[in-house]
Amino acid sequence: MLKIENLSATVGEGEAAKTIINGLSLKVPAGEVHAIMGPNGAGKSTLSYVLTGREGYEVTGGGATLDGADILAMDPEERAAAGLFLSFQYPVEIPGVPVMTFVRTAMNAQRKKRGEPEISAPDYLKKSRDVAKMLNLDADMLKRPVNVGFSGGEKKRLEIYQMMMLEPRFMVLDETDSGLDIDALRTVADGVNALRAPERGMLVITHYQRLLDHIKPDKVHVLAKGRIIKTGGPELAHRLEKEGYDGVLAEAV
Amino acid sequence: MSIALKDLIRNPSVAELELVARYAALKADPRRERLFEAFALTGLPHRRNEEWRWSDFKAAVGALEASATPPAQDPLASDGVATLKLTPQGYVAPVSLPPGLRLLPKDDVQAMSGAEDAPLGALAAALSGAKNAPATLMAEVTGETPVRLHMVFSGPGAINAARIVFLVRPGAELQVSESHLGGAAFSTALIEYTLQPGARLDRVVYQRGGKGEAQAITALIHQEADAETKQTVLAFGARVSRIETRLVHHETGSRATLNAAYLAGDGYHVDFTSHVRHGARACVTRQVTKGAVVDGGRGVFQGKFHVPRNTGQQTDASMQHNALLLEDGAEVFAKPELEILADDVQCAHGNTSGQLDAAQLFYLRQRGIPLVQARALLTEAFIAQALEEAGVHDEALRAQAQAWLSEV
Numbered sequence: 001m002l003k004i005e006n007l008s009a010t011v012g013e014g015e016a017a018k019t020i021i022n023g024l025s026l027k028v029p030a031g032e033v034h035a036i037m038g039p040n041g042a043g044k045s046t047l048s049y050v051l052t053g054r055e056g057y058e059v060t061g062g063g064a065t066l067d068g069a070d071i072l073a074m075d076p077e078e079r080a081a082a083g084l085f086l087s088f089q090y091p092v093e094i095p096g097v098p099v100m101t102f103v104r105t106a107m108n109a110q111r112k113k114r115g116e117p118e119i120s121a122p123d124y125l126k127k128s129r130d131v132a133k134m135l136n137l138d139a140d141m142l143k144r145p146v147n148v149g150f151s152g153g154e155k156k157r158l159e160i161y162q163m164m165m166l167e168p169r170f171m172v173l174d175e176t177d178s179g180l181d182i183d184a185l186r187t188v189a190d191g192v193n194a195l196r197a198p199e200r201g202m203l204v205i206t207h208y209q210r211l212l213d214h215i216k217p218d219k220v221h222v223l224a225k226g227r228i229i230k231t232g233g234p235e236l237a238h239r240l241e242k243e244g245y246d247g248v249l250a251e252a253v
Numbered sequence: 254m255s256i257a258l259k260d261l262i263r264n265p266s267v268a269e270l271e272l273v274a275r276y277a278a279l280k281a282d283p284r285r286e287r288l289f290e291a292f293a294l295t296g297l298p299h300r301r302n303e304e305w306r307w308s309d310f311k312a313a314v315g316a317l318e319a320s321a322t323p324p325a326q327d328p329l330a331s332d333g334v335a336t337l338k339l340t341p342q343g344y345v346a347p348v349s350l351p352p353g354l355r356l357l358p359k360d361d362v363q364a365m366s367g368a369e370d371a372p373l374g375a376l377a378a379a380l381s382g383a384k385n386a387p388a389t390l391m392a393e394v395t396g397e398t399p400v401r402l403h404m405v406f407s408g409p410g411a412i413n414a415a416r417i418v419f420l421v422r423p424g425a426e427l428q429v430s431e432s433h434l435g436g437a438a439f440s441t442a443l444i445e446y447t448l449q450p451g452a453r454l455d456r457v458v459y460q461r462g463g464k465g466e467a468q469a470i471t472a473l474i475h476q477e478a479d480a481e482t483k484q485t486v487l488a489f490g491a492r493v494s495r496i497e498t499r500l501v502h503h504e505t506g507s508r509a510t511l512n513a514a515y516l517a518g519d520g521y522h523v524d525f526t527s528h529v530r531h532g533a534r535a536c537v538t539r540q541v542t543k544g545a546v547v548d549g550g551r552g553v554f555q556g557k558f559h560v561p562r563n564t565g566q567q568t569d570a571s572m573q574h575n576a577l578l579l580e581d582g583a584e585v586f587a588k589p590e591l592e593i594l595a596d597d598v599q600c601a602h603g604n605t606s607g608q609l610d611a612a613q614l615f616y617l618r619q620r621g622i623p624l625v626q627a628r629a630l631l632t633e634a635f636i637a638q639a640l641e642e643a644g645v646h647d648e649a650l651r652a653q654a655q656a657w658l659s660e661v
Binding site: 053086094162 | 611612613615616619621624626637638
């Protein structure tokens with residue numbers, strides 16, 4: 001499904017350009033959830049931005065494909081329509097644009113790109129109600145401007161709301177657990193787990209093992225200095241939690 | 254005549270000579286003479302006039318001939334509201350006037366206060382009265398129920414000079430919409446509103462001129478005790494366009510909200526100029542102007558609050574201008590001016606210009622919204638605050654803004 005091969009990328013321009021991703025390779029087959037863990041500055045967020053096409057990041061080598069399609073050659077909106085979704089570590093406030101307007105516009109733009117008919121207003125509302133209920137989201141919140149005045153936890157739940165509405169094929173969750181209390185963490189994890197399916201893949205980026213108690217990964221990768229230095233099963237996350245990154249990093253050298 | 258006609262304007266342009274000839278052909282009238290002289294002090298304003306440095310009418314108005322473009326469509330005409338048309342040929346009154354509204358066409362030119370400060374307004378006043386138009390069209394608003402009126406300033410011709418003077422009686426309310434749609438090479442409109450104690454004015458202005466046209470819209474608003482004005486303007490500009498509002502709070506308790514949004518495309522120029530004088534204690538002014546400009550477009554904002562030492566105490570006034578430069582090559586000039594001589598006041602102002610936020614654009618695109626649509630959505634949200642007081646016209650104005658945004 002998602003295949004990253006020998007990827008290198010820089011952030012910044014000209015002489016200030018700095019290599020953050022440095023020969024990273026990774027495969028996430030359909031139906032699997034992989035976790036990426038790593039210390040601060042390892043390149044976790046950069047990886048999520050490079051995959052989704054944010055400006056300011058330049059791919060200097062290697063490639064990434066989603067079901068064989070070269071996603072790095074696409075505009076951000078084309079990648080989204082191809083099914084790639086990023087749950088942002090820091091969701092962005094959009095004053096003046098209500099959540100409903102935003103998500104419906106996004107949904108229909110993706111459908112149009114894929115040659116599918118628009119979702120009808122009643123169908124949208126029904127789906128929205130179901131999803132909001134599952135995530136404990138207040139209906140009033142969906143009428144408010146995107147993320148404006150939302151608490152950290154509300155912002156993260158709204159990311160999952162968007163994910164469940166848009167039903168992407170591949171999801172990148174960038175530190176979705178940060179800023180969440182235990183109850184919110186469980187709610188968010190329930191939403192994510194509801195989307196697990198044989199045809200979907202997921203990359204969960206996190207500092208801590210606790211999110212992985214709720215979203216059970218098939219594999220855990222350790223990212224350091226821009227590449228994967230170790231790959232293991234869920235037990236690797238527990239080991240990192242207990243021993244810290246230093247031990248694993250030392251082993252890899 | 255005190256001054257020889259040919260000497261009225263120094264170094265006249267072709268257009269100015271034609272304006273002098275048009276003036277000379279009208280019935281002589283001492284007030285008309287005074288008004289034309291007030292115009293002639295500057296002539297067609299140009300960049301060396303401080304108040305007009307970014308909006309050069311002298312350069313933009315060529316020979317006065319029919320415009321190459323037909324008038325724009327009118328988005329505000331609706332549901333049988335009485336419509337007054339002001340064209341180069343004169344005015345056409347609605348078949349039936351709403352109760353509470355009286356039109357009083359005057360054969361004599363009526364005086365205009367502050368004519369020297371508004372040369373193009375003075376020109377409109379000096380030139381109205383040709384053919385089937387009265388020298389001054391006056392209107393009186395009375396009664397307890399709000400009076401709704403729609404006015405259209407448009408029509409083919411070389412020059413459309415129109416003037417209308419409203420007197421809103423104590424406690425009465427006028428809900429007026431104005432569509433300034435061009436169609437003449439040069440249009441200049443002067444609209445005067447006097448609000449007597451407790452009177453209300455809701456004014457919505459839609460302006461859209463052709464790429465070869467020059468348009469000036471001058472409003473003079475005089476407010477007495479506890480009068481209130483709410484004004485919303487949406488402007489798309491012309492080759493050169495100026496929307497000027499000069500408001501005076503004459504008596505205590507007077508309130509004004511002056512909001513405006515402008516969208517300037519390639520080859521279009523929009524100038525918002527306002528001058529508010531706090532001539533009485535405890536009056537309130539709220540002003541929000543939002544603009545978006547693309548490559549080849551130009552926006553101008555000049556806002557002035559004048560708060561005199563003696564009369565302006567307890568003034569509460571705020572001015573906000575925010576512009577979005579949507580592309581390289583877009584131009585915005587802004588001059589917010591607060592002249593505050595009183596010491597017991599609350600006055601605030603803010604002025605920004607910048608680009609769309611890259612993080613917001615990426616967020617929208619990551620959800621699948623194409624760049625052009627994302628830009629339009631964010632720009633619409635940006636200007637929305639300036640349109641939200643437009644009442645029944647809010648949706649029509651937003652639809653026009655959306656249509657423009659989906660095409661740039």
